[in-house]
Amino acid sequence: MSDFLDQALVNAPLGRVLHDRINRHLADGEQAEKAVARVRALHRPVEHRGRIICAECSAYDGHSSTDNPPADHPCPTINALQPPKETQS
Numbered sequence: 342m343s344d345f346l347d348q349a350l351v352n353a354p355l356g357r358v359l360h361d362r363i364n365r366h367l368a369d370g371e372q373a374e375k376a377v378a379r380v381r382a383l384h385r386p387v388e389h390r391g392r393i394i395c396a397e398c399s400a401y402d403g404h405s406s407t408d409n410p411p412a413d414h415p416c417p418t419i420n421a422l423q424p425p426k427e428t429q430s
Contacts (some may be wrong), residue, residue, distance in 0.1 A: 350364045353365055361410045370411035377422055379398050380422065381419065381422065382416065382417075383396070383397040384396065384397045384414075384416055384418045385414075386414040386415075387396075387399075387401050387414075389401060389405075389407065390411075391415070392411065392413070393414045394407070394411040394412055394413060394414055394416070395412045395413070395414040395418075395419070396424065397416075397418075398409045398412035398418070
């Protein structure tokens with residue numbers, strides 16, 4: 342937040358409570374963004390035998406084999422992270 346807004350919130354009635362709550366929400370949002378980035382890093386696309394697969398779902402070893410059947414990328418996990426598509430009425 343800006344310094345001006347910080348000071349206005351702190352000096353207003355209930356300002357400290359609102360200021361602290363806003364900062365907690367911002368911190369929660371930053372943590373959520375970091376968690377999504379970690380999930381995306383695990384479920385990254387890799388090329389395997391001419392197709393793009395999910396490294397995590399396929400248990401790709403980073404060289405040439407998978408422990409699971411190759412799972413196409415984007416996988417259901419990555420699809421779940423996408424914002425919902427707007428429906429047209």
